Amino acid sequence: MSQKILVTYASRGGSTQGVAHTIGAELVKQGFDLDLRYILDVKDVKPYQAVILGAPIRMGRWLPEAQHFLSVHEKVLAQKQVAFFVVSMTMHEDTQANRKKVLEMIAPSLNLITPMDIGLFAGAVKPSKLKFFWRMIVKLMHVPEGDFRDYEAIRMWAEQLAGQITVVTTEDVE
Numbered sequence: 001m002s003q004k005i006l007v008t009y010a011s012r013g014g015s016t017q018g019v020a021h022t023i024g025a026e027l028v029k030q031g032f033d034l035d036l037r038y039i040l041d042v043k044d045v046k047p048y049q050a051v052i053l054g055a056p057i058r059m060g061r062w063l064p065e066a067q068h069f070l071s072v073h074e075k076v077l078a079q080k081q082v083a084f085f086v087v088s089m090t091m092h093e094d095t096q097a098n099r100k101k102v103l104e105m106i107a108p109s110l111n112l113i114t115p116m117d118i119g120l121f122a123g124a125v126k127p128s129k130l131k132f133f134w135r136m137i138v139k140l141m142h143v144p145e146g147d148f149r150d151y152e153a154i155r156m157w158a159e160q161l162a163g164q165i166t167v168v169t170t171e172d173v174e
């Protein structure tokens with residue numbers, strides 16, 4: 001089996017891509033060989049030993065691309081080490097109640113796959129970059145505006161995740 005791991009992400013505004021890059025960079029630092037791919041560019045997960053999937057919350061749910069990815073690759077992923085990361089504005093205050101809320105928002109995905117770990121991170125909203133409709137939605141939903149990404153927390157999560165990923169070498173298989 002390949003020792004390569006996959007970090008894949010869905011994103012609308014680009015902030016989750018930034019989180020994915022931080023996770024990828026830390027895993028490389030920890031010695032992993034990895035591919036970092038936009039979710040729609042991933043056709044096959046078989047070559048990977050572990051898959052780390054991330055997406056933001058929009059309108060109270062994980063981006064549909066994440067759920068779709070899990071439905072398509074469910075059987076193969078069930079044989080692999082899988083971790084999720086979720087980016088949301090609910091996490092701009094890291095409390096047990098907010099963590100519970102975010103986990104409830106990704107419940108349909110947790111019904112498909114039980115990940116080894118789930119990173120919950122605050123994201124970023126830049127109203128000036130949103131179309132008028134979404135700007136109004138963000139206002140109506142009282143989504144906090146600004147960049148709340150905590151890169152140190154993201155890096156620390158990736159570092160402890162690295163310790164959980166079991167490296168299977170060809171020698172182990174033989």
Ligand SMILES: Cc1cc2nc3c(=O)[nH]c(=O)nc-3n(C[C@H](O)[C@H](O)[C@H](O)COP(=O)(O)O)c2cc1C
Pocket residue numbers: 010011012013014015016017056057058059060061087088089090091122123124125130134137138141143
């Ligand atoms: C239109 C819109 C709706 C959002 N809805 C929610 C939401 O329901 N709950 C939440 O916690 N965050 C919500 N957010 C915040 C996003 O999860 C956060 O901005 C995230 O960083 C966006 O990721 P992206 O830049 O990769 O698309 C929303 C953001 C936008 C722009």
